Amino acid sequence: MTRDHTPKPVPAVQNAVLILRLLAGAGRPLGATQIARETGLNVSSAFNILQTLSHEGLLHVNAETKTYSIGMGMMAFAVPLLGANPSDLLRPVLSAIAEENRVVVALWHITAEERMVLIDSFAAPNIVQVVIARNRRLPVFAGALGRAYAARLRLDEAAARKGYESVRWQNPPGFEAYWNDVLAAQQTGYARDRGQLFIGLDSVAAVACDANGVPRLGMSSITIAGQHDVEPLSKVAKALAAAARQVECCVFGQTSES
Numbered sequence: 689m690t691r692d693h694t695p696k697p698v699p700a701v702q703n704a705v706l707i708l709r710l711l712a713g714a715g716r717p718l719g720a721t722q723i724a725r726e727t728g729l730n731v732s733s734a735f736n737i738l739q740t741l742s743h744e745g746l747l748h749v750n751a752e753t754k755t756y757s758i759g760m761g762m763m764a765f766a767v768p769l770l771g772a773n774p775s776d777l778l779r780p781v782l783s784a785i786a787e788e789n790r791v792v793v794a795l796w797h798i799t800a801e802e803r804m805v806l807i808d809s810f811a812a813p814n815i816v817q818v819v820i821a822r823n824r825r826l827p828v829f830a831g832a833l834g835r836a837y838a839a840r841l842r843l844d845e846a847a848a849r850k851g852y853e854s855v856r857w858q859n860p861p862g863f864e865a866y867w868n869d870v871l872a873a874q875q876t877g878y879a880r881d882r883g884q885l886f887i888g889l890d891s892v893a894a895v896a897c898d899a900n901g902v903p904r905l906g907m908s909s910i911t912i913a914g915q916h917d918v919e920p921l922s923k924v925a926k927a928l929a930a931a932a933r934q935v936e937c938c939v940f941g942q943t944s945e946s
Contacts, residue, residue, distance in 0.1 A: 717755035780862035
């Protein structure tokens with residue numbers, strides 16, 4: 689007889705988290721009816737959850753306006769993370785992406801001097817991998833990360849061309865192809881380099897911005913050319929883009945209106 693180890697989410701807990709995420713992202717107090725409508729819950733269920741969360745101090749209820757907002761009680765959960773090293777915060781997410789897709793994921797700090805500095809990497813076990821020394825510095829417009837960087841800043845063509853020309857490419861893609869990749873990254877949230885920055889290496893990448901829209905962290909997967917087909921690499925790229933959005937929300941405090 690085998691046991692089913694598939695996680696069984698608890699609906700009430702899922703609904704409470706749904707409400708907390710809605711209020712955290714809204715940036716303003718919301719009433720019970722609006723909360724129910726935007727979460728897809730019926731008003732009675734939403735109201736009961738709101739009352740419970742308020743009782744526990746996780747939400748603040750304004751008695752006059754009958755609206756709810758994130759309460760001070762949430763700080764008890766956030767305090768252990770405040771001031772934490774970004775690598776420690778992101779380790780579970782990036783390690784999971786690396787292991788699930790059998791790749792190496794690199795975490796980069798984007799400096800004000802337009803450089804990318806490698807601050808950590810996460811690798812799946814037992815794979816042939818590219819080793820990049822920690823603290824390795826690259827121009828911020830280089831490779832897949834550079835395309836994603838230019839895309840997140842919404843640079844115009846002239847600025848992107850200047851950035852492209854500042855990079856030493858082993859196999860230059862040509863500015864037109866680079867610019868088309870930047871435009872595509874504006875839509876998808878990720879970019880790819882096909883052995884152009886370094887011959888024989890493919891990479892996909894995404895960039896996370898702070899609440900002011902300034903690029904702060906880059907996440908890339910660097911693989912030996914031919915190790916992964918286009919479809920698996922696209923899966924990795926989408927996972928990195930999702931991780932970047934999570935970083936923006938949970939680390940940099942971006943809201944839906946940022």
